[in-house]
Amino acid sequence: MAELIQSWGTLISLMIGGLITWGIRSRIAAKGQRKKDIRTLVDGAINLVEEIQDLAYTYYIKAGSDTDTLESSQKIKSKLKTLGNKITHLHKIVRVRNGTSLLTAHKNLRQSVTLSDFESRTRAARQTDDPIFEDISAKAGRLMEVLEESYKSVK
Amino acid sequence: MTTVKTMIKIANDFYDAPTGRFPADGPYNGERFRNEYLIPALKKDGRILIDLDGTDGYGSSFLEESFGGLVRQCGYSSEELHERLQLKSEEDESFIEEIWQYIDEAKGS
Numbered sequence: 001m002a003e004l005i006q007s008w009g010t011l012i013s014l015m016i017g018g019l020i021t022w023g024i025r026s027r028i029a030a031k032g033q034r035k036k037d038i039r040t041l042v043d044g045a046i047n048l049v050e051e052i053q054d055l056a057y058t059y060y061i062k063a064g065s066d067t068d069t070l071e072s073s074q075k076i077k078s079k080l081k082t083l084g085n086k087i088t089h090l091h092k093i094v095r096v097r098n099g100t101s102l103l104t105a106h107k108n109l110r111q112s113v114t115l116s117d118f119e120s121r122t123r124a125a126r127q128t129d130d131p132i133f134e135d136i137s138a139k140a141g142r143l144m145e146v147l148e149e150s151y152k153s154v155k
Numbered sequence: 156m157t158t159v160k161t162m163i164k165i166a167n168d169f170y171d172a173p174t175g176r177f178p179a180d181g182p183y184n185g186e187r188f189r190n191e192y193l194i195p196a197l198k199k200d201g202r203i204l205i206d207l208d209g210t211d212g213y214g215s216s217f218l219e220e221s222f223g224g225l226v227r228q229c230g231y232s233s234e235e236l237h238e239r240l241q242l243k244s245e246e247d248e249s250f251i252e253e254i255w256q257y258i259d260e261a262k263g264s
Contacts, residue, residue, distance in 0.1 A: 073174070074211065076214075077211060077212030077213065077214055080212055081211065081212035081246070081247065084246065084247030084249060085246055085247060087249065088246065088248045088249070091248065103248055103252055104249070104252065106247075106249045107249040107250075107252050107253045107256075110215055110249070110253070111215045111253065113215075114213075114214035114215040114216060115214075115215035115216055115219060116216070117216070118175075118214045118215065118216045119174050119175035119176070119180050119181070119214050119216055119217070120175060120176065120177075120179075120180055120216070121175075121179055121180055122179065
């Protein structure tokens with residue numbers, strides 16, 4: 001009888017051990033998948049930031065009266081909107097402590113690209129050394145940094 | 156807190172592709188939205204819910220002229236606007252932060 005009880009005890013211990021191991025492995029796998037998903041979101045957002053920078057350059061070196069500018073401004077707003085969707089999603093699932101928030105960094109980029117005389121038909125073409133390009137580049141760079149910081153903060 | 160009495164969904168009530176600051180920039184500009192939608196709503200009692208979702212996106216120039224212009228051009232105080240306006244954007248929450256920035260920065264100018 002004692003042997004039977006001992007065998008049952010061993011069996012139950014093995015089952016509990018197996019369950020714990022399975023639980024730990026599942027948790028590690030889920031964490032890995034989460035990090036992978038966030039990396040995909042961050043990479044997608046960084047690509048969009050680069051595209052917006054290129055579009056903004058093409059947009060501002062032409063005058064507001066140029067026939068292409070309406071289409072260019074719509075493209076810029078559309079890309080900014082897609083970027084905003086990704087960033088709003090990331091903001092909800094990743095919190096960066098003691099840093100610029102993703103929303104603020106995104107807002108700052110949008111302002112650098114679309115504030116002042118954006119969509120004005122009377123806007124003059126900018127020279128390639130116009131300060132607006134430096135500002136857009138700085139805001140885009142900062143947003144990419146914050147995106148990387150948000151990825152690094154994922155445990 | 157006052158209850159919401161007016162709701163403006165920009166994409167449905169105004170246009171789904173708002174553009175620019177002034178009439179010269181296009182028919183669905185920030186100045187027109189401010190004068191024809193925001194101000195009439197503010198003249199009524201109660202809070203106003205502004206739903207920003209569903210458009211093709213906003214340029215900051217449109218947002219600044221619409222909302223910053225309420226303080227700069229029309230004499231509303233930022234305190235009153237904080238009391239009366241409720242902003243909603245599930246698609247891009249940064250629009251809310253941006254609009255409040257324009258309202259607050261236009262204060263006293």
